[in-house]
Amino acid sequence: MRAVIMDGPGHPIVTDVPDPRICEPTDAVIKILLACICGSDLWPYRGLEDAQQLRMGHEYVGIVTQIGKEVTTVSVGDYVVGSFAISDGTCEICQAGYPSRCRNGSFVHGSIGTQAEYARIPYADGTLVRLAEKPDEDVLPSLLAASDVLGTGWFAADAAGAGPGKTIAVVGDGAVGLMGVLAARELGAERIIISSRRPQRQALARSFGATDIIVERGEQAVAAVRELTGGYGAHGTIEAVGTQESMMQAIGSTRPGGSVGYVGVSHGVNLPGGDLFFALIKLQGGPAPVRRYLPDLIDRIMRRQINPGAVFDMELPLDQAAEGYRAMDERTAVKVLLRP
Incomplete structure (x- = not known):
């Protein structure tokens, strides 16, 4: 599959990487419908964080294509939105409402990356939220925004x-x-x-x-x-x-x-x-406990009470991700949406 890799400061590239697969029984694999570039992605782009071979992207809306045998809250074919932070949903920190600092958690960028065609999501039950119905195309950007910003x-x-x-x-x-x-x-x-x-x-x-x-x-x-x-x-x-x-x-x-x-x-x-x-x-x-808020935010979006997707002012195919990074770095774009 195709994915964005930060190959050193100022050098995001789109290249072929191995397709994700189920590694743990709590995993799910999703097909990415929409991804985007975050302001925090600019830190490695500018050389202010490690920028060697990073898998980029941590915001996503997608469709489940595979699940591990212990996954119970999502099924193949479900439309899902997930947090930028992986969380098991069961540890004491998650239960207290701070899943972005889950004792067993991690962050999506770096080793997973959602500026890609597919992604493996660990702890799917604690990280992903299933949509009750197939969303209309016009609300997908707003659902994508719910994933992080x-x-x-x-x-x-x-x-x-x-x-x-x-x-x-x-x-x-x-x-x-x-x-x-x-x-x-x-x-x-x-x-x-x-x-x-x-x-x-x-x-x-x-x-x-x-x-x-x-x-x-x-x-x-x-x-x-x-x-x-x-x-x-x-x-x-x-x-x-x-x-x-x-x-x-x-x-x-x-x-x-x-x-x-x-x-x-x-x-x-x-x-x-x-x-x-x-x-x-x-x-x-600190890192926002987005998973805590996702059910409410998704409900507001699906009822069209809010339209956070208006924050995306540039849309590009995944293969043109580097152009999106330049636009955000130069502040000619507020936020860039990527279509795999």
């Missing part, structure tokens, strides 16, 4: 305390930040302030529910959020970038007693103890 944005909004009467600030106008806007709106936030400088992304943010756009970053953004909130700061802030500046912007934008939901993959972030101590805020974040 929507679920990640949802976790960030949840951790930030989004709810009725609340003001939520969003740091980062990439796909996850934009999905955080959508999630905050769905959770009932009264006001959503996003920091964004690009008109296309500003328009998307508005369509997803942003009420205020600021163009400032860093300390200037903190001042702008506080000015918009009568000097108090937001009740909660979504941090969706992963840099020192973005984290400090998120902390500074949040009022005492508020919360920061941080989901940007951290690179070089060091929190000053004094600043954190006197901020008097709650911090929760």
Whole structure:
């Protein structure tokens, strides 16, 4: 089959790899209907993470083609959506609601990879969610978004305390930040302030529910959020970038007693103890427990209550994945959908 391999920084290639097969009785093999490129895929692309022979991709919607003898929740022919994190669904961490840190889990990218024609999904019962019916073609991109960016944005909004009467600030106008806007709106936030400088992304943010756009970053953004909130700061802030500046912007934008939901993959972030101590805020974040949210998100999508698939602004065949990486790296695309 064909799959995307990161053959060193800046060099994603599409090449033939062995077809996946059942290795454990808890495995399933799926035919990938849609995949995509994630902002976190740009870290190895830019040489900031190991980029040697990585199997790329961790977002997917597909059809089950094989199952192991212990798989009980999905069958051959089922349409499925799964998390970017493999989880058994049974360990104490999974049962507590954090399957992305399953004691027996792993991540889909690296050794599995879903920027491909097929993929083997370990712990299928704990990772995949079966759709009750065949989805219409037009909802497939939204289901794909649920696999990571929507679920990640949802976790960030949840951790930030989004709810009725609340003001939520969003740091980062990439796909996850934009999905955080959508999630905050769905959770009932009264006001959503996003920091964004690009008109296309500003328009998307508005369509997803942003009420205020600021163009400032860093300390200037903190001042702008506080000015918009009568000097108090937001009740909660979504941090969706992963840099020192973005984290400090998120902390500074949040009022005492508020919360920061941080989901940007951290690179070089060091929190000053004094600043954190006197901020008097709650911090929760990390790899989003997407599997926890998937049944609810799929239901909202299938009822057409939300349309997160609008975040995909470029579509390419799998063989042109390198072009998609360039577009996202150069920020000429928000998120690229790949069709195997």
